[in-house]
Every structure is written in structure tokens, then in C-alpha cells.
Amino acid sequence: MRLEWLTIGFLVVTVGLVALTVGSSQAMRAALFEDLLSFIPPIAFLVAVRIIRIAPSERFPYGLHRSVGVGHLVAAVALTAMGTFLIVDSIATLVTAEHPTVGTVVVLGHVVWLGWLMIAVMALTIVPPVVIGRIKIRLAERLHDKLLYADADMNRADWTTAVGTIVGVAGIGLGIWWLDSAAALLIAVGILRDGLRNLRVAVLDLIDHRATTVDHDQPHPLEARLCARMRRMPWVRDAGCRVRDQGHVLHAEVFVVPRRSRVSQRTLARAGRAARSLDWKLQDVVVVPVEAMPEGVTGSRGGGGDPQTGVERS
């Protein structure tokens, strides 16, 4: 939370500084636009964090955890938009061979080439996003928060843009007019890739893709643990589960095939408690006794999927 306010505060300062020195460097203008867009993920996070605290109600029986997923989608769209804009803009400049112009300013009575100031400002703006981004990635993994993860990606976009701008302005200084746009293009491709990856993950989670780790590389390990825990109960012949990601908590449906045709309510309640006690992320677990496993359920003995497959790699 505080980290996000810090990010916003730092962004306000950055945008102010960059706006003062923007001139007509392609990379510099791109950096300004990018800074404006990077307000979106932290704001989305702060809004989502407020909303998920609202308890489930009749209107929202599942609670409002999905707001994190919506925030993730918003952040991903912001990243994608930024990458696309930068690519189009720098290609246009390269094609029209427009030479970037950077003049002078007067600082304390001295005439100074604006390029030096741009480089200084950009060098200053590299450090905070690197530090904040690292902390965020670690936090995102611990909190299982994909929105925060996307936001950390945005921080990486911030500092790589800053480095690219320095290269571009140095290029202008040396009379290599195309280096400015070429640097912007290189960075834009990286940002677009991050954006598309996040976009894909956000959409997949919103349409109830199997729960995965925050980087969407593997099925979430809790899924296998949950099934194994259920199967270990003496009255259970087979168990399988359906786990979806609500953004930062998981929602699980556990299907159990009992050994006998009757199961007491107490036994079921105990199974539910055992499931929830596995991890704080498993707040909403439903245990359903069934005759046979439904389709698309993982972790059961009679097929239904191996926990190591069924995840699209990104």
C-alpha cells in the first residue's frame, strides 16, 4: 500500500521533471507519455485493495476478489497501449527521417544544451523504479497478487525507457539522429511484450483458467496439495478439484467420491476446515460429495488431468 503511494509520488515528481525538459526528442516525449500511463497500475491496485475488503453479500455472493483481476486487465491494457504507441511513434519518425532538434536553456546565467539536462533527469529517474520494482515482485509472489506483478512490470518499463532515452539523447548529441528513435523502438518492443503477456494472463484468469503461480508459468502448487489432502482422508475413495484464481485468493471446488454411500455433515465440515487450513489463499472452499468425477477436474486418480500439464506456457 505505502509502496504504491510512494510510486505515485515518485511518478508525479518524474512527470514534472520530464515535462520541464521534454523538448522535441522522440524518446523524451515517449518517456513523458509512458510516465503518464504508468499512473494506471498503482491507481488500479489502490482501488482494488479497497474493494476486496468488502465482505461477500447477497449481491456479490463470491465477494469482490475479482476486482484484482479487473485491475490486472486494466494495467495490462495500459502496458500494451504504451508499447503500441511507442512503436508506431518511433517507426513514423524513422520513416520520415525527421531529425530531432534539441536546443539550449539558460541555467543560472549559463547557456546549456538541453540534452545534458535530459540525460541528468533520466539518470535520476532510473533508480527509484528499479528499487520499487524489485520489492514489488517479491511482494507480488508472496501475496499472490497478479496486479502488483503487472505493476512491477510497469516499473521495469519505466526504467528501461529512461535508459533508452539517455541513449537516444546521447545519439542526438553525437549527430546520430536515428539513434533516438531506434532506442525508443527497442524499448517499445519489450514493453509491448510485457503488456501482451499480462493481457493474456489477465483474460485467462478472468475466464477461470486453472489457478497458476503469479508469473503464470506453472499450475498453482496448492491445487495438488489440496487434492492430496482430501484423498488422505479415510472416508474418501477419490478426490479432484477445480481451482480458479480470484486475483489474489483462490476459489476451490473439491469433488469427493466417498467409500460409502452416506457421508455425515460433520465429516464434510471437517474436510472443509482441513482444506481451508492449508493456506490463507484458500478462503472459499466448497466440498461436494459426488458419485463420479465431473470432467475437467484435476488431481483425481481416475484421470482428469495431471497437475503438471494443462497450463499454457507464456
Place this chain on the structure above:
Amino acid sequence: MRRLLACALLVPLLLLAGCGLQVPADPDGTLDRVSGGTLHVGVSPHEGWAELEGGQGVGREAELVEAFAASIDAEVDWVEGGEEQLMAALQRGELDLVIGGLTDATPWSTHAAITRPYLETTDDAGATVRHVMAAPLGENAFLVALETFLEEAA
């Protein structure tokens, strides 16, 4: 990616240190060509600021341009024309400078590098007018030399 960027940053800096290059530099070498040579100046007539009389520039801006040319050891070649025609010639690289009572509100910033305002005056309506000149786009060494001269002269 990170290493690549680091190299991209380092190499020009090393080159710079090694060759003692001028920063900023002109992609088309305007300042080098003009110094000790000919400065091609387009004049869009504007009374009191820039006019041609017998092939010679007169007016406040024309005098500044003469002084600037002298400071880089250049002869001035004056060309008279309409603003649009001169801006197009500037963009094609046929002119090095365009004057004619231009202000910072000029719409030609896509065709030319507009200098930082070198002088502020008040017009008849009492509004502040910031005077500028037009240099070729992206010729940053030339632009810096001109702006530095104007800062000191005006």
C-alpha cells in the same frame, strides 16, 4: 537486453572521449560548413526587423544575423521570399536560417528548429511578443551556437 543497452550507452561515450567530438553535433554538418564559409539566410520582409535593401539585410534581426555570421567568420548570402517558400527551402537544406519578425507562436515548428526567444517586446495591443529565428531541424550544434550568440548579444 540490459547488457545491450549498457553497451549502447557506453560505446558513444567512449567514442566521445576518444575523439574529442563536439556535443551536440550536426547530422548534416551545418555549423562546420557555414563557419568560414557562407551563411544562407532567408528573409521574409518585416518592417524594422528584417528587410533587404540593395541585396543587403537591414533591420534589427538582420543586424543580429550579420553579427552572428561575423562571430563564426561567415559571409551572409541574403535570399528574399515568402515565409512558406523560405521554410520549405530551409527544410530542403538550401537555407541555414530564416528571419522575418517570427515569434514563438510561429506554426512552422514542424519545418524548422525554432530558437529559444532571444528578445521580448510589447506590441501595440500591449501583448508580449517573444522573438525567434528559424534554423534547420536537428542541426543541434548550429542551433546551440546561434542560441548562445543570441543570448549574449540580445
